Amino acid sequence: MDTYTTIILVLDSTVRLAVPLLFACLAGLFSERAGVFDIGLEGKMLAAAFAGGAAAAVYGSALIGLAFAIMISVLLALLHGFASITHRGNQIVSGVAINFIAAGSTIILGQAWFRQGGRTPPLSSGESRFSSITLPFADEIGQVPLIGPIYAELLSGHSILVYLAFFAVPLTWWILFRTRFGLRMRAVGENPGAVDTAGISVTWLRYRAVICCGILCGFAGAYLSVAQNAGFVKDMTAGKGFIALAALIFAKWKPVNAMFACLLFGFLDAVAIRFAGIRIPGLFEIPPQFMQALPYVLTVVLLAGFIGKAIPPKAGGQPYVKER
Amino acid sequence: MAVPYAKLPAWVDYGLIPLINLVVAFLVAGLVVLAVGENPLRAAILLVDGAFGSGDGIGYTLFYATNFIFTGLCVAVAFHCGLFNIGGEGQAYVGGLGVATACLAFDSVFPWWINLPLATICAAIVGALWALIPAYLQAKRGSHIVITTIMFNFIAASLMVWLLVDLLKPPGAMAPETRNFAEGAQLPRLDWLIEMFGLTIRSAPFNITFILALISAYLVWVLIWRTRLGYEIRTMGHSPKAARYAGMNETKIIVIAMMISGALAGMMALNPVMGAQERLQLDFVTGAGFVGIAVALMGRSHPAGIVPAAILFGMLYQGGAEISFEMPAISRDMIVIIQGLVILFAGALEHMFRPAIASAYMAIVAQRREPDTQGSAT
Numbered sequence: 101m102d103t104y105t106t107i108i109l110v111l112d113s114t115v116r117l118a119v120p121l122l123f124a125c126l127a128g129l130f131s132e133r134a135g136v137f138d139i140g141l142e143g144k145m146l147a148a149a150f151a152g153g154a155a156a157a158v159y160g161s162a163l164i165g166l167a168f169a170i171m172i173s174v175l176l177a178l179l180h181g182f183a184s185i186t187h188r189g190n191q192i193v194s195g196v197a198i199n200f201i202a203a204g205s206t207i208i209l210g211q212a213w214f215r216q217g218g219r220t221p222p223l224s225s226g227e228s229r230f231s232s233i234t235l236p237f238a239d240e241i242g243q244v245p246l247i248g249p250i251y252a253e254l255l256s257g258h259s260i261l262v263y264l265a266f267f268a269v270p271l272t273w274w275i276l277f278r279t280r281f282g283l284r285m286r287a288v289g290e291n292p293g294a295v296d297t298a299g300i301s302v303t304w305l306r307y308r309a310v311i312c313c314g315i316l317c318g319f320a321g322a323y324l325s326v327a328q329n330a331g332f333v334k335d336m337t338a339g340k341g342f343i344a345l346a347a348l349i350f351a352k353w354k355p356v357n358a359m360f361a362c363l364l365f366g367f368l369d370a371v372a373i374r375f376a377g378i379r380i381p382g383l384f385e386i387p388p389q390f391m392q393a394l395p396y397v398l399t400v401v402l403l404a405g406f407i408g409k410a411i412p413p414k415a416g417g418q419p420y421v422k423e424r
Numbered sequence: 425m426a427v428p429y430a431k432l433p434a435w436v437d438y439g440l441i442p443l444i445n446l447v448v449a450f451l452v453a454g455l456v457v458l459a460v461g462e463n464p465l466r467a468a469i470l471l472v473d474g475a476f477g478s479g480d481g482i483g484y485t486l487f488y489a490t491n492f493i494f495t496g497l498c499v500a501v502a503f504h505c506g507l508f509n510i511g512g513e514g515q516a517y518v519g520g521l522g523v524a525t526a527c528l529a530f531d532s533v534f535p536w537w538i539n540l541p542l543a544t545i546c547a548a549i550v551g552a553l554w555a556l557i558p559a560y561l562q563a564k565r566g567s568h569i570v571i572t573t574i575m576f577n578f579i580a581a582s583l584m585v586w587l588l589v590d591l592l593k594p595p596g597a598m599a600p601e602t603r604n605f606a607e608g609a610q611l612p613r614l615d616w617l618i619e620m621f622g623l624t625i626r627s628a629p630f631n632i633t634f635i636l637a638l639i640s641a642y643l644v645w646v647l648i649w650r651t652r653l654g655y656e657i658r659t660m661g662h663s664p665k666a667a668r669y670a671g672m673n674e675t676k677i678i679v680i681a682m683m684i685s686g687a688l689a690g691m692m693a694l695n696p697v698m699g700a701q702e703r704l705q706l707d708f709v710t711g712a713g714f715v716g717i718a719v720a721l722m723g724r725s726h727p728a729g730i731v732p733a734a735i736l737f738g739m740l741y742q743g744g745a746e747i748s749f750e751m752p753a754i755s756r757d758m759i760v761i762i763q764g765l766v767i768l769f770a771g772a773l774e775h776m777f778r779p780a781i782a783s784a785y786m787a788i789v790a791q792r793r794e795p796d797t798q799g800s801a802t
Binding site for chain 1: 456459460461508510557558561565567568570571572574575576578579582583585586590714717721752753754755757758759760761762763764765767768771772773774775776
């Protein structure tokens, strides 16, 4: 296989691996821009993946799977809101709790309902899974040298959720920076007191942001179990929620940056999978664990302020108390 | 911040409310047991019987509790400084590296009572160093410690896989683990302690680290409530501004508190690595670092609360393993749910029942005082 094809294939898997990160990252963006830290992305994604896989298997429909995934994820998001907005609990603690509840209950319920060691029944392709979409004339254009494979392999042949994920980026940007809701949401993350003074409910705004976060996490989870894989496997998010969180910081809470950060982290993952142990000729071997750790290392370096400064929304993490 | 809540006596604040939160957490866990089609009451009986019904059960319960005392103290020390150290898992994992280094170097040179302090120091140092970078970044650069410690958990996991697979594994061996430690690095069991109560232990690796954990708990109490450093740590936790005005060195306190926290997490590695498996394995921490969060929240960050909370979670771990023999639908993962619920109700939702309890308490007090016309109220 020649180098060019290899590059295309690595980029193709980069896209596939970046999609769940992108959904989760945008989810976190909504929540954190409104001033609610969300460590629970991982848990919501996991619960959504389970609900999606289970519902798709039972009802034989990928769309019903997606609906259940979103529903469960939104419920968990509301729980997070209930604890951290209504009861002014610690947002980090609440997120950690959601991660554990999701990690435990997906295994327990999966085992009780399907008895396959925490898996959901495998989804046969067709109705019960989001199948890949071939863009028009993929075969014909694929014959064209150089540009052809980019269209046929890289752009074509993904499931609808992949295209949705990349569509969600401009959509998020538009909501955040071009709508009244977006403006108020950003304001509530920076200075909730001012928003309150303007007569707008901080609580209701934050709840809406948290619900948006839940919906997007639902997509992320459904993508994992109903599109990328054929069914739920226990602990299938495997830290993706935290990588998404890292990407969010890396992107400095901006949607377009978030896309590039997720693509970068997806690329690192794709390279680590494809070249287990890269050998730099004549020198030494880069262990695959190094590639796996790189997103986390990069995030720490960024947080340390060595590659620009990541400044979070000012009111992030603080519950809003009306009477001061 | 406004204080919308009434002042309550200490026994309500530190006794009743945590208890109610805990009961609610377990009731919700009971609902999960119902949802998978088992009887929660029978599950509870099986759990307690599995954990305390035999010498072996008690041995395992206390063995797990040892881990959780260390990690609970780790989280608690950071809490007192107003920091949330989620990195206990990673700090404990690399702490194993310190234990293994000491053990592999000296296991055929010294007896265990020299190797234990050596390994303890190594584990504490490695754990503390693993917490140093997040601490420094928090203190100097304002990087959020929650995020950095999470990142360091993942970095630790990758690092340990690499070290065990590529460096520490003896040549020719298949499993990614070090060689077995010789007798000099095997800790004595505490079987006699259980046997004093007329019970016998067959396989439980209940060992001397338990006593070390209790000593650590006492030392943490001394540190936090009886030393100048502890006072500074608590001041930092209550109000960083006040600490600054009082001329305390913020950076120093944050870094020291986090390093103590990391050292405690690192010492947790002694129990499984030196006390039970007698070699360094992959993933020996098995979530104990995260259980520490629940333990610290439940124990209200006080050693006197952490030790019983750790024993409770030890009971859940051991009993949970026993339940799965009788009820296949319930595995040890049930504990992860309970852990999450405890963190939710004792941590994030700790104020949920407070207004109701406060008004109920006020009503009772008012009713009692009514016949008393002296007007001595307030």
